[in-house]
Amino acid sequence: MYLALLVIFLQCSEICTQERVFTFNAVHIKVQPSNKVKNGAPMSIICRADISKSTNFNLQHNITIFKDGKLVLMSVSGKGEARYEVPMARSSHTGDYHCAVEADGKKRSSDSLHVWVTGMTKPILIAERKEVFEGEVVKLRCELPEEVPPLHFIFRKMKMNSTPKEKHQFESQRNFSVIEFPVEEGDNILQFDCFGKRNVKFEFETSEPSNRTLITVKEPFIKPTLRIKPSSNITEGKEIQFECSTVVAKMHDIEIILLRNKTILSSVRDQTTLKYSAVATLEDSGEYLCKVEEGKASKTTRRNVVVAELFPKPILTASMNKLDENKELTLSCSIKDFQNASFSILRRNSNGDILLRKSRNFTTRANVNDTGSYICKAEVNRIVKESKPVMIQVYAPVSMPNISVPNGLPEVVLGRPLKLTCCLIMGTPPITFTFYKGNKAKKEVVTNNTHAVFLDEDIKQNDKGQYKCSARNHHSSGMKTSKILNITVIVPIRNISLGSIPYGEVEDGSETAFLCSVKEGSWPILFRIFRKTDRDVLLFERNEYADRVMWQKKEMSRQDTGMYYCIASNRANVSAKSHPIAINVILASWQKGVITAFVLIPIAGVVILAVWWFWCKKKNAKGPSMEMSRSALATNSTSEKLSRQHNDGDYYSGSGYIEDGENHMKSADENKDSVENRHSRIQGHPDAT
Secondary structure: OHHHHHHHHHHHHHHHHHHOOEEEEEEEEEEEOOOEEEOOOOEEEEEEEEEEEOOOOOOOEEEEEEEOOEEEEEEEEOOOEEEEEEOOOOHHHOEEEEEEEEEOOEEEEOOOEEEEEEOOOOOEEEEOOOEEEOOOEEEEEEEOOOOOOOEEEEEEEEOOOOOOEEEEEEEOOOOEEEEEEEOOOOOOEEEEEEEEEEEEOOEEEEOOOOOOEEEEEEOOEOOOEEEEEOOOEEEOOOEEEEEEEOOEOOOOOOEEEEEEOOEEEEEEEOOOEEEEEEEOOHHHOEEEEEEEEEOOEEEEEEEEEEEEOOOOOOEEEEOOOEEEOOOEEEEEEEEOOEOOOEEEEEEOOOOOOEEEEOOOEEEEEOOHHHOEEEEEEEEEOOEEEEOOOEEEEEEOOOOOOEEEOOOOOOEEEOOOOEEEEEEOOOOOOOEEEEEEEOOEEEEEEEEOOOEEEEEEOOOOOOOOOEEEEEEEOOOOOOOEEOOOEEOEEEOOOEEEEEEEEOOOEEEOOOOEEEEEEEEEOOOOEEEEEEEOOOOOEEEEEEEEOOOEEEEEEOOOOHHHOEEEEEEEEOOOOOOEEOOOEEEEEEOOHHHHHHHHHHHHHHHHHHHHHHHHHHHHHHHHHHHHHHHHHHHHHHHHHHHHHHHHHHHHOOOOOOHHHHHHHHHHHHHHHHHHHHHHHHHHHHHOOHHHO
16 A cells, blocks of 8 residues: 555656746847837837746746846746836937846846937036126036936037037036137127037937027227327338227236237236337338237237338448458448448457447458458438448468378378378468378368368378378468378288297207298287297297297207297287197107116116026036036946957057047037027017016
8 A cells, every 4th residue: 555655656746847847938028119219208128038838837037137238127027027117218228138037947048139219318508607708718518417428518609600619528427518618809799509429339329409508798908009100101210109008897917018020019017008119210110019918818909110211221342352361451331322321340249349440441451360250330310220241251371281190100000091180380271181192182171170181091012101281272372282201001910830940849958949930011020939838938029120030949848848839910019820839848869878778777687697597507407417427428438448458459548538528528519509599599588678
């Protein structure tokens, strides 16, 4: 029975589980009445879930609606639908909407839906003041209610028979903007308005214009009056008077300024009238401006004045503009078609013109110091006119030039440029210098100094090195030429080598000659010979008027073994170094003999002693056997002879002794030969040494 109940329970659980199965088909979002909604109209954002269920059971839905990623509605519903109601749509409701539905742990989101609320609210314009003075500013405030920044504001200033002036202002954080317009001269009745713009999907949407605001402009002062006496057309020498006046609403920081061709002539402050007078000259012709200012307000009046010429400018002439020293110079001043004038002749000076003579003419004997600019002045009826300046140049003759090398030594290193200077003790610039190499002109220099520099970069080994220079100016004495300067061309050291006799190996105590030579190089040459060590040692040094030098070292020692090299230099200040050579000091012949004697003689003595010992030992071994042999031989011989005597009956007295003696001598000789051969075999053996 329990088993049956368990089976029924499991089947009921499975049935219940199957009844709660559901799935999201889709989540939809839409707007009513359409995606484009007119500003101020109602709109609804509807989110609905499309769900499939296994059976009809209640399911709670958590629905959220978002605008541009921000939550605008959260709803719990059993119907699977929610609505976001907007009674009056504004541009701030424009944006991207989407929604999400969550049920029993499952969640699904809709696609994005763009809603555009078309049109903007009408802006409101407020002016800070309704009446202003010229030179002041109008402060305006434009607001777009219920609009959300960022917003663009455009303000407009309008007056009669004039194109409106606009000012633009961008606001990123607020829905209003404040701006100022200056009130200019001529402004009387002004009107202002504004409108707004916003950017929607890369398109600008514009609001309708705001209400128009009327501003009345008052004048702080009237346009000034400029009077000229006796008239605006006047002749030089007469007095001319100017009067500039205005009427002000209130006296506060009023300033009147009189200008001619933008140059201020006079000014007054906190007064209504300005007066100015002067003796008329040609320079007084031009446009005169009377200007009245208060704060930012400004009014002007313009008049033109023409001053007729009383007499022309004087003309200064010189007998000569360029002349030699001590020559006579005459200056004359004149006015065309006019004689009744007071003349004066002056010399220009930085500290003020120097009066030379109050006269039409001036004559003097010219000096170099008279070089300069001269003018003359003419005066009629308090009008003073000045001539154009005349330049006078007085020349002193050039002295004999001197050509030299700046460092003082008349020489140059081959391959380097030669710098020469041509100098004068006296001579009035500009001076023309000419440099010559041999008889050929190389360079011409015009300078305002009394010296010039020449650089010869084409130095050759076979150049004769004869240079001179000449100088001339505008003096009639003409050209002066220097003495000839002889330049020595120094050839740098090239191709240096070092040798020795003997070369390579040198016996101890012997003499060695070192020869250092160069193939090119100007004399004298400084030769130096070194031996390479941890610190190179200078062994020999000599200055020679030759391309080689020999140094003899009398006695070489073992310490002189090493590497040798030589260095040569001359006035070119460039040293040349040879390749090193190796010198090996070896033992002398007599030193080898002494060493041989000290080494071989003891060895020879030992060998002789060994041979002698060996010979003596052998002699002692052979002595008794030879005697025994001789005794036996003698006995046998005697017996044989005695037997023969006995047999023959003959007897030779002493014959046996002589024979023995002969045999003895022979044996002795043989023995001697044997010993000598043995000795000779020991000396020739390698071990004998």
